[in-house]
Amino acid sequence: MPSLFDPIQLGAIHAPNRILMAPLTRGRSTRGHVPTEIMQTYYAQRAGAGLIISEATGISQQGLGWPYAPGLWTDEQTEAWKPVTDAVHKAGGRIVAQLWHMGRIVHPDFLGGAQPVSSSATTAPDSAHTYDGKKPYAEARALTLEEIPALLDDYVKATRNAIAAGFDGVQIHAANGYLIDQFLRDSDNFRDDIYGGSPANRIRLLSEVAAAVAGEIGADRTSVRLSPNGNTQGTIDSDPESVFVPAAQALSDLGIAFLELREPGPQGTFGRTDQPKVSPAIRKVFKGPLVLNSDYGFTDGQATLDEGVADAIAFGRPFIANPDLPVRFSKKLPLAEAPMATWYSQGPEGYIDYPAA
Structure with missing residues (x-):
């Protein structure tokens, strides 16, 4: 079985190791959702990851409701991303943009008082x-x-802008209770049209978005993030396998570069659930690389690869205070902890001031 330090081909992207950086919202853009200069340093510091998945990035004003989060719908935002991707590439890394529509999680304050949208009329x-x-x-x-x-x-x-900005690909954010997830799971989707009811109808939007994005950038530079088990921001499904296994099958048929699953367990740090993991069933139908995420450390991450359950692991919070995480793993060095007070704060503190080992 491969180790976390072995290379892997993720569609068109050659990753030198299987330690991926999971998407991490950090709130360092402007109020106009334009990336800032310190983001160049932040991402370049973490270029040792096999692949960086960017923080969630809005596809439109309608879809973005997080303070100081970046976007990819205007020329100004696109131009400001260019030095970020360039810094990553100069440091030897690879980076894809995670495309985000938050759906009902967008507060009207971000929309000039307008009502947010979702699969159905619900409230988070x-x-x-x-x-x-x-x-x-x-x-x-x-x-x-x-x-x-x-x-x-x-x-x-947004995909076209990501290409123009120099990203190596994109990831469709279809997890964590945001818009596409609100269509996928039966806690939120009460539609009686072609996008609601049966699992086949509820996965329709995901399939259409993935096909549209792949048509713009190529399936081999398109990936998807799903969160099949447990409750996330009020979004859950009563029978996850019935929805997420056919969803994974559809994405496999499309030939996407890789599929990432965020799967908390009963002892999860941020989100916990007694719903069993769906990844074993998804593994049987998704033929591309499968990436798992949620509370992994080096030991259980490697064990997951040893068991053949996944092909790579996406690490989130450990990358905040450990920009050189793959080096620390390889040398068995202790990991630093990041205080939550600076996760989303403005400025360099708790962002680019964590030293390498």
């Missing part, structure tokens, strides 16, 4: 992060059939 639990502090989520309205083509166009435009 808890509160939204806004520029004026936390506020209760608002009820979303259901996207109409007539609006779906424009949504697909937004994904295609």
Whole structure:
């Protein structure tokens, strides 16, 4: 079985190791969702990852509701990403852009007071992060059939901008209770049209987005993130295998570069569930590289590869305070911890000031 330090081909991307950097929202862009100069340093510091999956990046104003998160729908945003990807490439790394539409998780404050959209008229639990502090989520309205083509166009435009910005590929964020996940799982999708009801209908939007993105950039530079088990931001499914196995089959048939699964367990640090992992069933139908994520360390990450359960592991939080994580793993060095107070704060503290070992 391969080790975490062995190379892997992820579609068109050759990764020198199987220690991927998972997407991490860090909130260092401007209020106009434009990447800033310190993001060049941050990502370049972590170029030793086999592949960097960028922080979630909005495809449109309608889809972005996180303070100081970046976007990829304007020329200014696209131009500001160029020195970031260039810095990663000069440091010897590879980076893909994670494309994000948050759906009902977008607070109206980000939309000029307009109502957020989702698969159905539902309201997320808890509160939204806004520029004026936390506020209760608002009820979303259901996207109409007539609006779906424009949504697909937004994904295609963001993909085109990602190519122009120098990314090596894109990842479609279809996990964690955001828009596509709101279509996939039966806790939120109450539609009675071709996008609701049966699992085949609920995976339709994911399939259409993936096909549209692959048509723009190539399936071999397209990847997808799913979170098949457990509750994430109020989104859950009563029978995950019935939805996510055919979803994985459809993505396999499309020939995407790799599939990443965020699968918490009963002892999860951020999110925990007694719902069993769906990755064993997905492994049987998805023929491309399978990447697993959620609370992995070096030992259990390597064990997962040894068992043949996955082909690579995506590490998130460990990369925050350990920019040279693959080196620390290889030399069996202790890992630094990142205080949560600076995860989303503005400025360099807790962002680019973690030293290499």
